Amino acid sequence: MKKRPGLASMLAIYRRELLSYLTTPTAYVFVAVFLFAIGLFTFQVGGFFEARRADLTGFFAFHPWIFMIFLPAVAMRLWAEESRSGAIELLLTLPAPTWSLVLGKFLAAWTIAGVALLLTLPLWITVNILGAPDNAAIFTAYLASLLMAGAYIAIGSAMSALTNTQIVAFVLAVLVSFVLTALGLPLVLDFFSGAIGGGLAEAVARFSILHHFDAAQRGVVEFRSVFYFVSLIALFIGFTALAVDARRGG
Amino acid sequence: MLLQVDGLRKSFGRRVAVDGIGFSMDAGEIVGFLGPNGAGKTTTMRMIAGYLEPDDGTVRIFNIDVAQERRRAQERVGYLPEGAPLYGEMTPWDFLRFIGEARGMTREAARHAVRRAAQDARLGDSINRPIDTLSKGYRRRVGFAAALLHDPMLLILDEPTDGLDPNQRHAVRDLIKKLGEERGLIISTHSLEEVEAVCTRAILIDRGRIVVDKAPAALIEEHGSLERAFTTLTAGEERA
Numbered sequence: 496m497k498k499r500p501g502l503a504s505m506l507a508i509y510r511r512e513l514l515s516y517l518t519t520p521t522a523y524v525f526v527a528v529f530l531f532a533i534g535l536f537t538f539q540v541g542g543f544f545e546a547r548r549a550d551l552t553g554f555f556a557f558h559p560w561i562f563m564i565f566l567p568a569v570a571m572r573l574w575a576e577e578s579r580s581g582a583i584e585l586l587l588t589l590p591a592p593t594w595s596l597v598l599g600k601f602l603a604a605w606t607i608a609g610v611a612l613l614l615t616l617p618l619w620i621t622v623n624i625l626g627a628p629d630n631a632a633i634f635t636a637y638l639a640s641l642l643m644a645g646a647y648i649a650i651g652s653a654m655s656a657l658t659n660t661q662i663v664a665f666v667l668a669v670l671v672s673f674v675l676t677a678l679g680l681p682l683v684l685d686f687f688s689g690a691i692g693g694g695l696a697e698a699v700a701r702f703s704i705l706h707h708f709d710a711a712q713r714g715v716v717e718f719r720s721v722f723y724f725v726s727l728i729a730l731f732i733g734f735t736a737l738a739v740d741a742r743r744g745g
Numbered sequence: 746m747l748l749q750v751d752g753l754r755k756s757f758g759r760r761v762a763v764d765g766i767g768f769s770m771d772a773g774e775i776v777g778f779l780g781p782n783g784a785g786k787t788t789t790m791r792m793i794a795g796y797l798e799p800d801d802g803t804v805r806i807f808n809i810d811v812a813q814e815r816r817r818a819q820e821r822v823g824y825l826p827e828g829a830p831l832y833g834e835m836t837p838w839d840f841l842r843f844i845g846e847a848r849g850m851t852r853e854a855a856r857h858a859v860r861r862a863a864q865d866a867r868l869g870d871s872i873n874r875p876i877d878t879l880s881k882g883y884r885r886r887v888g889f890a891a892a893l894l895h896d897p898m899l900l901i902l903d904e905p906t907d908g909l910d911p912n913q914r915h916a917v918r919d920l921i922k923k924l925g926e927e928r929g930l931i932i933s934t935h936s937l938e939e940v941e942a943v944c945t946r947a948i949l950i951d952r953g954r955i956v957v958d959k960a961p962a963a964l965i966e967e968h969g970s971l972e973r974a975f976t977t978l979t980a981g982e983e984r985a
Contacts, residue, residue: 587795588824
């Protein structure tokens with residue numbers, strides 16, 4: 496009668512969460528806004544046509560910034576809504592390990608992010624019609640973007656577990672995401688190099704999302720960057736599990 | 746022994762919610778938790794269901810310690826949280842199947858369990874309408890079905906008839922009596938007539954402690970009525 500308990504619970508949570516994204520208008524609205532924003536930035540700000548180059552650098556460059564706002568909005572309800580409605584009591588009285596709940600929810604939100612990315616594929620087709628881009632590089636950049644999206648979703652899930660108000664979860668997640676993203680920005684770097692010296696500032700920059708996405712969006716796979724994003728995901732998933740478990744303590 | 750609770754304690758910050766509760770029960774008993782708001786009924790139920798961890802004391806279900814082997818114990822308990830939270834956008838059928846699969850049942854087993862629980866909770870023909878569109882009484886029965894799904898021997902129902910109209914309340918009481926024939930049930934309620942109508946045992950809780958644990962009939966005999974027992978045995982004054 497039983498499958499492996501944790502895995503079965505995780506899949507059930509994943510399916511329900513995904514279904515709930517698909518049966519409520521929120522996910523559609525978010526994805527539509529995301530596509531609109533990414534289009535606007537790529538064509539207007541990034542100068543997709545003006546650059547007269549058949550590549551997608553002007554497209555990928557905006558991913559961290561758009562994800563930083565868009566993905567906290569996708570993830571904000573994961574736990575906050577369960578606490579608000581009281582349904583968290585149903586989840587925490589299931590004979591299921593906490594990790595299965597946390598992972599199931601995380602994967603569902605990540606899937607929504609993945610679908611949003613998939614819907615940008617026409618852009619990839621367009622550059623192939625216009626010229627001969629480096630498709631391997633674009634593919635790599637897409638994978639890096641998906642991995643980076645996972646990190647933002649994990650941050651959002653952790654913040655959602657800290658509160659029972661979605662909007663608080665959203666604001667916290669944007670804040671944490673911004674700090675982690677912008678550590679590599681000249682603006683922030685200059686501030687640090689003034690305060691703590693250039694060498695240290697450079698070390699801080701290595702921990703930024705921007706730093707690790709930079710190489711990847713040009714199509715360079717660095718093991719360090721893959722490791723960085725996977726670590727970020729693991730760190731914030733672990734944090735989510737701790738926050739959810741802490742509820743049992745009252 | 747179906748359930749054995751010893752020296753249960755729980756504080757939230759400086760407020761002591763449960764202050765040394767202990768009792769035991771067997772199958773066939775329907776225990777009614779009575780007491781003023783904030784007496785510690787819900788907190789006690791949450792600790793038995795494995796949602797909250799006690800600061801001190803033990804809960805054993807079929808001699809399985811909830812703190813030591815939470816998941817094994819939880820496989821044997823059905824729990825209806827206060828207000829019966831559900832996922833409103835789902836249909837009862839989808840919701841119950843989700844609960845079954847999240848409990849580790851295969852698809853086939855979950856389908857089977859949903860059919861049986863839907864029958865036991867008398868869900869009837871609205872099983873394919875979104876939960877949000879259903880009446881409060883019907884939603885409560887969906888919560889019942891979710892608690893019954895894995896056919897647990899111990900059922901914990903936090904205010905199962907709260908907010909229902911008299912007809913719905915009557916239906917839920919019938920259901921409780923029927924379920925209590927072979928299982929152990931704990932229900933919390935503010936309705937004294939309900940305790941008289943369905944419970945085999947009344948546990949009166951005040952300020953986190955058990956003040957009395959007797960058959961409703963015995964309480965009525967001693968105090969004249971359950972209401973008088975309630976007001977004389979609990980402190981009476983209203984707390985903020």
